[in-house]
Amino acid sequence: MISTPALTPRRAVAAATGVAMVSCLAALGSQPLSWDEAVTANAAERTPGALWWLLSHTDAPLGAYYLFMNGWVRALHLLGVAPSDGWLRLPSALAAVGSVALTAALATHWLGPRAGLVAGTLLAVHPLFVFYAHDARPYTFATLFILASTIALVRALDRPNASRLCSYAAAAIMAIYAHLFACLVLAAQAIAIARNRAHRWRFAWVGLAVGLAAVPLVWIGSRETNEVGWIPRPSAATVASFAARVGGGAMLVPMLCLVALAAVPAIRRFRDRSGDTPVRTLAVPLLLAGWALLPPLGLILASFLKQPIIVARYALVAVPAQLITATAAARRIGRRGAAVLATAFLTAAFLAAAVTSAVQQAKPFKYEDFRSAAYSVADTAQSGDGLVFVPAAFRVGFDRYLRTGHGDPGRSPVADVALQSEQSVHTSEVIGGQECDEALLPGRIVAHDRIYLVGDTLSEALDRRGGPTELAKERVLRDSYSAVWSRRFGVVTVTLFVRQRPG
Numbered sequence: 443m444i445s446t447p448a449l450t451p452r453r454a455v456a457a458a459t460g461v462a463m464v465s466c467l468a469a470l471g472s473q474p475l476s477w478d479e480a481v482t483a484n485a486a487e488r489t490p491g492a493l494w495w496l497l498s499h500t501d502a503p504l505g506a507y508y509l510f511m512n513g514w515v516r517a518l519h520l521l522g523v524a525p526s527d528g529w530l531r532l533p534s535a536l537a538a539v540g541s542v543a544l545t546a547a548l549a550t551h552w553l554g555p556r557a558g559l560v561a562g563t564l565l566a567v568h569p570l571f572v573f574y575a576h577d578a579r580p581y582t583f584a585t586l587f588i589l590a591s592t593i594a595l596v597r598a599l600d601r602p603n604a605s606r607l608c609s610y611a612a613a614a615i616m617a618i619y620a621h622l623f624a625c626l627v628l629a630a631q632a633i634a635i636a637r638n639r640a641h642r643w644r645f646a647w648v649g650l651a652v653g654l655a656a657v658p659l660v661w662i663g664s665r666e667t668n669e670v671g672w673i674p675r676p677s678a679a680t681v682a683s684f685a686a687r688v689g690g691g692a693m694l695v696p697m698l699c700l701v702a703l704a705a706v707p708a709i710r711r712f713r714d715r716s717g718d719t720p721v722r723t724l725a726v727p728l729l730l731a732g733w734a735l736l737p738p739l740g741l742i743l744a745s746f747l748k749q750p751i752i753v754a755r756y757a758l759v760a761v762p763a764q765l766i767t768a769t770a771a772a773r774r775i776g777r778r779g780a781a782v783l784a785t786a787f788l789t790a791a792f793l794a795a796a797v798t799s800a801v802q803q804a805k806p807f808k809y810e811d812f813r814s815a816a817y818s819v820a821d822t823a824q825s826g827d828g829l830v831f832v833p834a835a836f837r838v839g840f841d842r843y844l845r846t847g848h849g850d851p852g853r854s855p856v857a858d859v860a861l862q863s864e865q866s867v868h869t870s871e872v873i874g875g876q877e878c879d880e881a882l883l884p885g886r887i888v889a890h891d892r893i894y895l896v897g898d899t900l901s902e903a904l905d906r907r908g909g910p911t912e913l914a915k916e917r918v919l920r921d922s923y924s925a926v927w928s929r930r931f932g933v934v935t936v937t938l939f940v941r942q943r944p945g
Contacts, residue, residue, distance in 0.1 A: 454555035455546040458562025462542035465566050465799060466535045466575035471528025473806065474813035479578040480839035481873055483530055486511040492869045499871035501669060502662045506619040507580035530578040537582040538575030542566045544589035545762045551596070552726060553770055561762075561769040564792060569691045570754055571761055572799040577808075581758045584624045587617035588759045592733070595631055596726075602641045611648045615655045622663050623756045625656065626740045627763075630732025637728060673750040680752055681742060687754035688738050688761065692794035697768050700787040703780060730770075733763035810836075811931035816843035818929055818936050819856060819894050827856040828890035830915050833908060834860070836897040836934060837874040841867055856894060859886040860915065880914035887918045888941070895919060895937040899928060902935075 475483060481501070485493055485508040493512055497505045514533055515525045523529060546562025553561075565571055574581045591613035598606040614631075617624040635645045674680065686694055737760040745752045768791075772784040807814070819829065831837045837858070860877045861867070867875035878886065887893060895915075898906065903916050923939035 449555045449559065451547070451550045451555050451558065454550050454559040455543055455562065457559055458546035458566060459539060459543045461563050462539045462566035465572050465796075466538040466542075467532075469803060470531045470535055470576060471526055472803075473527075473576070473808055474811055475527055475530070475578065475839060475842060476808045477810050477812075477836065477839045479527075479530065480812065480842055482508070482511055482578045483525070483842060484838050484868065484873070486515040486525065486530070488512065488868055495869070495871050496873070500873060503622050503659060503669070504580060507583065507621075511578070527578075531576055534577055534579065534582045535575050537586045538571065541571075541582060541586045541589055541762065544586065544593060545766065548589065548593055548596075548762075549766045549769060551593075552766070553773055557766075557769045557773050560772070560788060561766045564693075564765045564769070564788075564795065565762055567792060567795040567799050568693070568761055568765070569795055569798040569802060570687050570758060573802060573808075574755055574758060576803060579755070580620045581755050584617055584621035585759050585762065587613050587620050588624055588627050588733075589762060591617055591628070591631065592729070595635070595729075598645075599635070599638055599641070602644050607644060607648050611651050614652045617759075618652075618656045619659060621756070621759075622659055623737065623741070623751075624759050625660075626737040627733050627759050628652070629740075630729060630736045633732050634726070634729035670749060670751055670753075673745075673753060675750055676742070676745040676752050684742070684752045684754055684757075685738065688757045689764070690761075690791070690795050691798050693791040693798070696787040696790040696794065697764075700768055700784055700791070701771050703771075703775065703784060703787070730763050730767050734760050734767055736760070807932050809932050810839055810934040812839035812934060813843045815896060815929075815931040815934050815936050816840050818931070819896070820844060822938065823856045823894075824892060826890060827892045827894065828859040828887060829856045829894045829896065830858075830860050830887065830919075831874070832895060832897045832903040832912050832915055833906075834872075834877055834912065835874040837861070837867065839934075840896055841875075857890070859883075859890065859893070860911065877911050880910045883911065883914040884918050887915070888922060891941045893919065893923060893939045893941075895935075895939060897934060899935050899937055900925065 485496060485501070488496065490512070493508060497508065501508070511530070511533070515530075518525050518529055542562050542565050545565050546558040548558075549561035550558025571582075571585075591610055594606065594610035594613050598610050614628055617628070632649060635649075636642065638645070689697065737757040741751050741753070741756055769788075772788055775781045775784045831840070858864070860883060862876045862878050864875075866872075870876040895903075897903070900916060900919055903912065904920075908916075919939055923941050926938045926940050928935060928937040
């Protein structure tokens with residue numbers, strides 16, 4: 443017989459990390475940037491002064507991430523590398539790979555190498571997680587820092603010396619500054635800390651330091667609510683969709699069946715694999731439950747009570763805990779028949795997640811296909827054509843592919859009639875650039891016989907009733923132009939208007 447090598451903790455972590463390198467790094471640049479990613483690209487390509495000007499007016503809670511990406515793009519330029527879509531997403535993908543490695547390490551520490559391999563591999567193919575591993579946004583960074591803070595917390599609970607406490611405080615602060623809603627996991631950690639009576643006062647000082655560091659971000663976030671103003675009021679359908687996405691889509695059903703089969707009380711019997719301390723003493727079951735449930739439940743509760751914030755990516759930080767808990771439940775099933783069934787559920791969950799992730803990454807775009815929209819204008823444009831955006835913020839995604847050299851360099855852009863200056867796209871505090879006064883718009887538009895409307899269709903724009911500038915665009919197009927054709931690219935539409943002739 444051929445003997446197989448024993449699954450050691452190091453091999454378990456390495457195997458899960460290998461799966462993540464395939465799922466999170468493959469085809470990073472195949473899909474065009476979404477609007478959110480285009481905003482990241484715009485912030486990353488600004489000068490420090492222009493970036494500060496932007497953050498002083500909008501998106502300040504993401505300031506730490508934008509500063510990092512600004513440094514990343516500058517480093518790429520110094521190396522002579524163009525910041526393509528794939529390069530912009532690489533930091534998020536690497537943070538995702540690191541998150542899988544830490545998840546596998548944490549599950550191995552608590553439950554053994556086999557459980558670590560399963561939990562890490564399930565995270566590596568989780569549809570929501572893989573989606574944002576291919577996204578130039580900070581959500582995988584927040585997940586990475588939450589995992590790092592959890593590992594630092596477990597070590598500090600075991601022996602709370604100064605270096606371990608400082609490590610935990612640093613990871614917790616970085617998690618909050620990566621994304622503000624990571625504080626929901628820190629609340630679960632605080633509950634677990636409260637169970638440790640021996641060193642409660644030492645952790646109280648750490649909590650005070652983390653809280654003081656987070657005060658500026660919380661204050662800014664409470665004042666800048668426009669960034670989440672687009673989220674609709676919650677309903678039963680939105681809550682169900684939110685739960686399905688956080689739960690992994692098609693993998694949710696087998697995972698729920700697994701947890702139901704295992705029975706939650708079994709989690710209390712887990713022991714630290716280091717052999718030193720019972721898990722009950724470390725309050726790990728309480729930590730896992732709070733970590734897995736507080737972010738999604740907190741977002742749902744806040745959405746019904748105050749501000750709608752039911753967005754699946756805001757709860758991404760909870761996914762590792764959910765997978766560790768499910769893996770732990772499977773590990774505690776002792777009867778042979780039930781264990782076989784649990785293995786079948788885990789296998790079904792893995793396959794469902796892997797297929798879903800592969801399908802979503804094979805799509806030509808995420809939400810908005812700005813690249814194809816820009817090329818459709820460039821392919822059909824004639825000399826003297828004009829271009830308007832409704833809403834104006836869509837310019838930031840379209841601009842990347844039509845105007846900044848990321849598309850075909852032989853394609854000449856049309857005139858952006860509403861923009862004050864091309865430089866304002868990268869210098870203004872307004873995402874998408876500063877537009878001229880609405881009184882000047884009619885004259886600017888009618889100077890062109892053909893106008894491309896990018897963003898909404900004219901009927902959609904009229905229904906949405908934007909600001910004075912957008913209303914002025916809609917009025918001129920409705921009264922003086924006729925639509926020739928309209929093409930949809932995801933949620934962005936390109937419509938060509940030709941000016942009406944008398945008679």
